[in-house]
Amino acid sequence: MSKTITKNNKKETISNKSEFKTKLMRINMGPQHPSTHGVLRLVVDLEGEVVAAVKPQIGYLHTGFEKTMENRSYMQNVTYPNRMDYTASFSHDLAYVLSAEKLMDAVVPIRAQRVRVLLTELNRIASHLIYFATGLLDMGALTLYFYTMREREDILDLFEMIAGARMNYGYFRIGGLAYDVPEGFEEKLRAFISKFPKMMQQYADLFAKNDIFLARSKGIGVLSQEIALDYAMTGPSLRATGVGLDFRKAAPYSGYEDYDFNVPTATAGDVYSRFMVRFEEMGESLKIVEQALNRLEPGPIKDPSRHISLPPRDELASSMEAVIFHFKLVTEGFHPAKAESYVATESARGELGYFLVSDGGSMPYRVKVRVPSLINLQALESACKGGLFADLVMTLASFDPILGDIDK
Amino acid sequence: MSVLDIAKGMGVTLGHLFKKPVTVLYPEEKVDIKPRFRGRHHLLKHPDSDLEKCIGCSLCAAACPAYAIYVEAEENDPNDPTSAGERYAKIYEINMLRCIFCGLCEEACPTGAIVLGHEFELADFRYQDFIYGKDELMVGVKGSKWQRREAAKKNKEVNIGVKSVPRKELEGVNYD
Ligand code: SF4
Ligand code: SF4
Numbered sequence: 001m002s003k004t005i006t007k008n009n010k011k012e013t014i015s016n017k018s019e020f021k022t023k024l025m026r027i028n029m030g031p032q033h034p035s036t037h038g039v040l041r042l043v044v045d046l047e048g049e050v051v052a053a054v055k056p057q058i059g060y061l062h063t064g065f066e067k068t069m070e071n072r073s074y075m076q077n078v079t080y081p082n083r084m085d086y087t088a089s090f091s092h093d094l095a096y097v098l099s100a101e102k103l104m105d106a107v108v109p110i111r112a113q114r115v116r117v118l119l120t121e122l123n124r125i126a127s128h129l130i131y132f133a134t135g136l137l138d139m140g141a142l143t144l145y146f147y148t149m150r151e152r153e154d155i156l157d158l159f160e161m162i163a164g165a166r167m168n169y170g171y172f173r174i175g176g177l178a179y180d181v182p183e184g185f186e187e188k189l190r191a192f193i194s195k196f197p198k199m200m201q202q203y204a205d206l207f208a209k210n211d212i213f214l215a216r217s218k219g220i221g222v223l224s225q226e227i228a229l230d231y232a233m234t235g236p237s238l239r240a241t242g243v244g245l246d247f248r249k250a251a252p253y254s255g256y257e258d259y260d261f262n263v264p265t266a267t268a269g270d271v272y273s274r275f276m277v278r279f280e281e282m283g284e285s286l287k288i289v290e291q292a293l294n295r296l297e298p299g300p301i302k303d304p305s306r307h308i309s310l311p312p313r314d315e316l317a318s319s320m321e322a323v324i325f326h327f328k329l330v331t332e333g334f335h336p337a338k339a340e341s342y343v344a345t346e347s348a349r350g351e352l353g354y355f356l357v358s359d360g361g362s363m364p365y366r367v368k369v370r371v372p373s374l375i376n377l378q379a380l381e382s383a384c385k386g387g388l389f390a391d392l393v394m395t396l397a398s399f400d401p402i403l404g405d406i407d408k
Numbered sequence: 409m410s411v412l413d414i415a416k417g418m419g420v421t422l423g424h425l426f427k428k429p430v431t432v433l434y435p436e437e438k439v440d441i442k443p444r445f446r447g448r449h450h451l452l453k454h455p456d457s458d459l460e461k462c463i464g465c466s467l468c469a470a471a472c473p474a475y476a477i478y479v480e481a482e483e484n485d486p487n488d489p490t491s492a493g494e495r496y497a498k499i500y501e502i503n504m505l506r507c508i509f510c511g512l513c514e515e516a517c518p519t520g521a522i523v524l525g526h527e528f529e530l531a532d533f534r535y536q537d538f539i540y541g542k543d544e545l546m547v548g549v550k551g552s553k554w555q556r557r558e559a560a561k562k563n564k565e566v567n568i569g570v571k572s573v574p575r576k577e578l579e580g581v582n583y584d
Contacts, residue, residue, distance in 0.1 A: 076473035079510040143421055150430050157442070164444035164524075164575070170510045178515070182444065202420050209413040316518050323518065330516040331470045 022048040031060045035138050035393045038403025042380075042396070049388050054381045058374070061407040069367040073333030074100050077364070079170040081354070084369070085405040086167055088127040090120045091347035093172045098253055098343040099354040100174045103336040106308050111299040112176040113255045118189075118292040119162070119171070120254075121285040125196075126155040127348035128278045128285075135275065135397040136207060139216050144206050151199050154192050161185055175303030186293065193290050200282060208279070217272035221383040221395030224269060231379040235350025235372050236281060237399055239265045240273035247346040258295075259288045271391075274398040307334050333362040342370075349373050349400055373405035438569040441526045443576070446509045448527040448552070449502055450574040451545045452520065454492055461521035462500065463493030471516035476506035493519070502545065504530050504538040523574035527552065547574065 025046045030036040039060035045053040065084055069077045081096040082089035094116055101108060108116075129148040136144050156166045161182055163171035171178050207213045223233075225241040238245060246263040248256040264280035266273035302309040306325045315322035336358040344353045350372030357366040376399050383399075384392045432439050441447075452461045464481025480499040490496040513522050522545075532538060532554045544553060551559070551566035559566040 072473050076471070076512065079473045079508060079512065083508075143417075147420075147424075153430070160442045160445060162444070164442070164446045164511065165509070168508070178511075179444075205416045205420050207417070209410070210417055211410070211413070310515060313520075326518060327467065330467050 024052060029392075031057075036396065037134060037401055038406075040401065040403055040406070042392070044389070044392065046389055049390075051384050051387055051389055051392055054384050054392065056377055056380060058377075058403075058406050061403045063404070063408060065408045066367045066369060070364055073362045074104075074174060074336070074364065075329065075333045077367075078173060079168075081369075082168050082170055083404065084371070084408050085347065085349070085352075085373070085402050087130050087402055088123050088348040089167060089169050090116075090123040090172075091127075091345065091352055093169060094120050094254065095343065095345045095347070095352045096354045097172045097174050098345065099341045099356050100336075102341040102343055103339055103356055103358055104174065104308055104334065106175040106303045106305070108176055108254075108303065109300045110255070111297060112301045114292045114296050115162075115177055115181060115301070116172060116254055117256065117259070118289050118296070119159070119169075121288045121292070122155050122158065124285045124348045125282050125289075126152045128282050129155075131278055131348075131397075131400050132203065132207075132275070135394075135400075136213070138393050138397045139213065141207060141210075141213070144203060147199070147202060147206070151196065154195075158185065158188060158192065161188065173302065173309065175305070175308040177301045180301050181296070186296075189289070189293060193286060193293070196286055197283070200279075204279070208276075214272070216391070216394055217275060217398075218270060219268075220271045220391045221387060221398060222268070222270045223379055223383045227379060227382045228269070231375065231382075233350065233376050233379055235346070235348075235376065236277045237274055237376050237379075238350065239263065240277045241269035242267040247344050247351060251344055253343055253345055259291050261285075261287050271394050271398040274400075278400070335360055335362050344370075347372055349402070349405065350376060369408055371405045371408060373399075373401045373403075377401050377406060435529075435569075441528075441570050445526050445528075445575065446511050446524045448504070448525050448530060449513070449540075449545055450523050450525045450547045451500065451542065452523060452547050452574065457492065459489060460491040460496055461519045462497045462517075463491055463519055463521070464495045464497040464500075465518065467516045467518060468513035468522050471512045472507075473510060473512060474506045474508050476503045476508075477501070477513060478503075497542065500542045500545065502540050504540055505535065525574045526570050527568060528570075529555065529568065 027044045027046055029042040029044055031039040031041040036042060041057040041060065043055040043057060044051060065080055069080055072080070078093065078097065081092035085092050129152045133145040133148040159169060160166050162185055163169035223241055225243060228238050228241045229243065234245065242265055244263050244265045247253075249263055261284045264277050264284065266277050310329055311322035311325050316326060338358055338360045340355065340357050342353050342355045344351050346352070351370060352372055353370045355368040355370065356364045359365040380396060380399060383395050387395070453459060454461060464479055466479045466481065469477040469479050478499065478501045479497050481495045482498040484490055484494060484496050509524065511524055514524055530538070530552045532552065537553050540553070543549070551568050555566050555568060
């Protein structure tokens with residue numbers, strides 16, 4: 001029996017001569033294995049070094065977020081979405097508030113929209129930085145890890161300044177933002193914007209033309225466009241196969257239609273393309289951040305409706321009506337009409353949306369999250385079958401799965 | 409195979425050899441805490457009258473998504489009031505194991521009595537030591553329960569490395 005594998009764009013044939021006859025061997029990779037990027041268990045069938053089948057087993061990080069959210073008011077729920085995808089928390093926050101705002105017909109002030117876009121794009125950069133750090137670490141490239149983490153630290157400092165936490169921000173509110181942008185934020189962000197392209201050049205010097213990187217990524221884990229579409233893949237992993245689907249362009253939300261940016265694509269569908277699409281995306285995100293910052297004008301940051309936003313603090317001391325609205329909103333929350341809502345957004349990993357069903361009560365009747373990591377992971381077997389076991393690790397890393405996002 | 413590309417990569421690495429490290433040697437050194445950072449709570453008092461701001465209305469408990477707060481209110485003694493309102497919190501407890509430090513309690517509190525602060529080292533050994541009562545939360549009390557136990561053992565001041573102050577973020581609230 002012989003097996004053909006693709007390596008370095010060349011077809012190689014591994015023949016199992018009779019003296020090397022191998023049995024199918026089943027190996028468990030994970031759940032406690034650093035290269036599975038979380039508590040993911042892969043059941044791998046191996047024929048010698050060649051992968052015959054991969055079955056991802058999920059559920060080790062099941063947290064019951066959807067059920068929890070069905071037992072909290074819409075207002076309390078702003079604290080939960082960011083805990084699912086802990087590397088791109090703002091994307092989840094944004095997807096949830098957009099869907100809830102659609103239920104409530106909330107009007108989000110333009111300043112709040114700009115800040116939301118700015119933060120979500122910064123978070124996309126931070127998320128891709130982790131992707132490069134851990135992805136190349138799987139390949140043995142430790143150096144890049146420290147450099148990308150250094151810039152991620154700068155972004156997290158900015159987040160701590162504006163939202164009060166380094167992860168799990170909970171900064172968006174239904175109808176706007178929790179509080180306004182602090183003093184000194186703009187200067188710090190401008191410093192970051194001017195510095196980051198130089199840093200990106202450093203990363204590129206380190207890995208983009210490195211022979212080891214090229215050998216381990218080009219022609220590895222190839223996924224055809226057809227299969228990617230069949231599995232309903234979205235995000236950078238789909239764009240690496242040549243489909244330019246990006247919900248920021250296809251169905252703009254939160255004012256994305258006003259920004260000038262490109263959607264990077266590649267055609268090879270291998271590990272290398274998936275890395276490079278994300279690398280270019282960081283540059284595009286930086287462009288959006290800069291545009292959003294330049295267009296940031298003073299103005300309100302919350303929907304003025306007393307049925308959605310808490311009344312301003314200074315009114316509580318003087319107006320009985322404000323106190324009544326405040327008590328009512330905090331204890332009970334608001335009651336959207338009986339309806340369903342879904343807004344597709346583009347997270348760092350693909351299509352992300354919250355499907356909310358309202359039965360007219362103050363808590364959602366059903367919450368279903370369409371998470372990109374879970375759906376993209378399904379294509380793992382197609383990408384790895386017939387390849388070498390060592391390439392399985394790289395292929396998995398190039399899909400950018402986040403287990404909190406998968407198991408929710 | 410190109411030597412030039414490898415050399416480029418090595419150049420980046422060598423360039424960093426002579427730069428100042430960006431790492432912080434925690435716990436000996438502490439990172440800067442930003443003014444908005446959400447850490448352990450403080451219960452505030454009116455500075456001039458020394459009366460508690462909390463009126464025991466339980467709104468913070470209602471707003472908490474993690475059900476971490478327990479409040480039991482009682483009428484003030486008119487001759488010797490504890491709080492500035494009609495009622496005060498006889499029991500006020502926050503379970504720091506449940507708390508997710510979201511700050512919704514702070515937003516909900518109508519009197520600005522409960523405010524998150526900058527202390528974040530809350531580790532301890534037993535479950536019951538994570539339940540912070542009024543004594544532990546009252547403004548002016550510094551450090552986690554464990555830090556205070558350790559300091560008492562050594563007869564020293566509590567040293568936590570960060571300022572033990574409530575964050576002043578919510579607009580329109582007078583924290584002084
Ligand atoms: S910070 Fe959030 S979780 Fe903690 S007590 Fe306040 S409302 Fe509850
Ligand atoms: S802390 Fe504030 S919200 Fe909580 S019981 Fe006291 S007054 Fe009410």
